[in-house]
Amino acid sequence: MIWRKTAAPETPLADITLLLEGTYPFVRGGVSSWVHQIISGLPQYRFSLIFLGGDRSHYGEQQYELPENVVHLECHYLMDPLVESKPKARKGNRAAFDTQRKLHNQLRNKAPVPKGVFSEIFQSLGRKGGISKEDFLYSEESWKVIDESYNKYCTDPSFIDYFWTIKIMHGPLFRIAEIARNIPPTRAVHAVSTGYAGLMGAMLKETRGIPYILTEHGIYTKERKIDLSQAAWIKDVTDKVSTNLNDDLGYIRKLWIRFFESLGRMSYQMADPIISLYIGNQQRQLADGAEPARTHIIPNGIDPGRFEGALAARPEETPMVMGLVGRVVPIKDIKTFIRAMRAVYEVIPNVEGWIVGPEEEDPVYVKECRELVSSLGLENCVKFLGFQNVNDILPKLGLMVLTSISEALPLVILEANAAGLPCLATDVGACRELIEGGTAEDRRLGSSGAVVPIADPEATARAATRLLLDKQRWQAASTAGLARVKQFYTLDSMYDSYQNIYDTALSAENREN
Structure with a gap:
């Protein structure tokens, strides 16, 4: 389009x-x-x-x-x-494939790519005189490069898997x-x-x-x-799908990882x-x-003025509602949020957990999350609300929660702070900096919530109950977050x-x- x-x-x-x-x-x-x-x-x-x-x-x-x-x-x-064409035998451009070998050698050694090599490959990629799409798919020279690399580097027993990868x-x-x-x-x-x-x-x-x-x-x-360490679509017989990046991974899985590192x-x-x-x-x-x-x-940065309505709409009493605003995908670790809700529910029986975000990206994971809610007996406690206007949601929450295993600088924390809402987040990306402050001047404002380890439902639940049940702690966090976003994280800057x-x-x- x-x-x-x-x-x-x-x-x-x-x-x-x-x-x-x-x-x-x-x-x-x-x-x-x-x-x-x-x-x-x-x-x-x-x-x-x-x-x-x-x-x-x-x-x-x-x-x-x-x-x-x-x-x-x-x-x-x-x-x-x-x-779209049918396969047809072809020789392939030997010189162009030799240049490709030079590029791969540089990338394997994690060395800068000489400008001449980079330019030569990408000026001619997909064109006559270089490596055409047909040459890449069907030529003898392409087969030679794959066969050489398999024999020299690959530790996976399946040539077919390597070839198609x-x-x-x-x-x-x-x-x-x-x-x-x-x-x-x-x-x-x-x-x-x-x-x-x-x-x-x-x-x-x-x-x-x-x-x-x-x-x-x-x-x-x-x-x-x-x-890639968790991807079930990679059928690598020499590894196990893992959530621990330090575990041994199979060759095919490592090959994908090295490819994106090279890019x-x-x-x-x-x-x-x-x-x-x-x-x-x-x-x-x-x-x-x-x-x-x-x-x-x-x-x-955000515009704090956009959340003045949400701030004004906040009720006097803290709602016993924990909200996770984000896509329902594995990297957001929705399952840890759900497991934490089980522990919070034991202490605060009227608590609710709202999962607010689109569900289209990974339907299999969404199904697993819903099944987990059911298996933990949380059907009346945990709600999947789909995509919502965040301004409508923020005044109804008592705590913003991020259980992600990876983040950068999540806007949702800034938005929550601008609406006077404390935040609880895993210790990833800039979350600690956003909640506790980065510079000495920033840290003097105080904490706007709590930071917990990755994939730790118990620690998440303990921090959440402390914030929800301690009105003085909650109010101090609300005040610190609002001051921080206005001072350090504006759109104008x-x-x-x-x-x-x-x-x-x-x-x-x-x-x-």
């Missing part, structure tokens, strides 16, 4: 092209909310949107009305068939290269993750000289590692600036190969930072032209 506004032919179609993998405008969540904020809050720039999805059946209707300054939207689904893993790169060659004119690109979107930004920087900005909310490679390193090599939301993620980027001078921290980033990129583009 491609949608475009009419643009004057003598000017670039867009100032900034956002590269969006599996998010805005088709999936709701923190990242999508942030994208919508950036576009709406910086109306002086024209935005083009490139949406990259996996299987097109996983995405439904558009979830956001596009702001007036969006001039282009196109959607691509990376799991669509790569070619390589085909499935690399197939989307051809579509990425084609999209990059055909995007409408733009003055700069801004990827909102590494992965395939980040790789496209790197391609555009290297092959077309377009300034490339990268923002990571969560660290993509870390989140993919979590997903991340290539993104870091080409992007300037490389933006994270807080110091912990910046340190992770540095450990993964980002150049220190190009890394920056820009926290998320975030907008000013990104305006400076965009103006710098557009100035660089003008100098190069």
